[in-house]
Amino acid sequence: MRLAFPLAVSALLFSLGVFGVLARRNAVLVLMSVELMLNGVTINLVAFDAWWSDALHGGQVLTLFVITIAAAEVGLGLAIVLLVFRNRATSDLNDLGLLDERAEATEGNGDVTEPGVAR
Amino acid sequence: MNAVELAFALLGAVAVGAGALVVTTNRIVHAALWLAVSLGAVAGMFLLLTAELLAWVQVLIYVGAVVVLVLFALMLTRAPIGPTPSAPAGRLAVAGAVAAGTAVVLLAALLGTLGVERLELSTTTDGAREFGTALFSGWVLPFEVLSVLLLAALVGAIVLSKGRRGEDGR
Structure with missing residues (x-):
């Protein structure tokens, strides 16, 4: 099989993930786009593992690690998103500007802390 | 093909x-x-x-x-x-430009250097056995470290979602 097929698919999936991370506003959708990027990478790892005929199967083992770490990342990331939603009643990344000095200066942006503390 | x-x-x-x-x-x-x-x-x-x-x-x-x-x-x-309303057009344009640039760079780099290579797929039927042997002989230490990472993620998720102490009477 030509190596070009997996390489092209992985590059396209990674670019779609980049687009999603930059264009989406919902935090859960951004996490899903990160999953797309990770999958683009894992296709490359498995393809190079098969191309190299690696006796240690480094590519496949690393793919297994990437999948595991992605599962941990999604678990923690969604816990953080839920916590933010519980505190601020939104999961829109545009509304989470508490550390942004410009947003602080123009308007309160619906923040729940005491005004004037962060200025 | x-x-x-x-x-x-x-x-x-x-x-x-x-x-x-x-x-x-x-x-x-x-x-x-x-x-x-x-x-x-x-x-x-x-x-x-x-x-x-x-x-x-x-x-x-x-x-x-x-x-x-x-x-x-x-x-x-x-x-x-x-x-839901989609993102503003300017933001979509920027994201699309960055993503298209990423795609062009990745495709040019990968296909330009390795596009003509062919990979020989193994025809054995015990690939899972080979993979398991490799995983539990050469990669045991990273595997065990990964289990610690999973435990840490588990504890972290529980701590995050439990809520603040004292808030609900605990």
Whole structure:
């Protein structure tokens, strides 16, 4: 099989993930786009593992690690998103500007802390 | 183009098409379900690249656990079921330009250097055995470290979602 097929698919999936991370506003959708990027990478790892005929199967083992770490990342990331939603009643990344000095200066942006503390 | 390449190209088209819908559809829950389709197609590609065990791990963990977790998060954050307004056009243009640039650079770099290579797929039927032997002989220490990482993530998720101490009388 030509190596070009997996390489092209992985590059396209990674670019779609980049687009999603930059264009989406919902935090859960951004996490899903990160999953797309990770999958683009894992296709490359498995393809190079098969191309190299690696006796240690480094590519496949690393793919297994990437999948595991992605599962941990999604678990923690969604816990953080839920916590933010519980505190601020939104999961829109545009509304989470508490550390942004410009947003602080123009308007309160619906923040729940005491005004004037962060200025 | 032989049968394996044809099947791979079809699965790749499904994965990329579903991935495009994930990042463009206006309905958030549909995006999560298209993500399941895309990840399932990636599992099929693993199968074609003779990584059977990884294909089933992908189905179990990604299509099974991660997508269900994402759907739960969407429900718990009361994401709107109906269509949501898309991002402003300027932001879409910037994101599209960066993504197109990434795609051009990656495709040029990968296909320019390795596009003519061919990979010989192994024809043995005990790839899972070989993979397991490699994993538990050469990669035992990273594997065990990974289990510590999973434990840390588990504890962290529990601590995060338990809420602040004293807030609810504990």
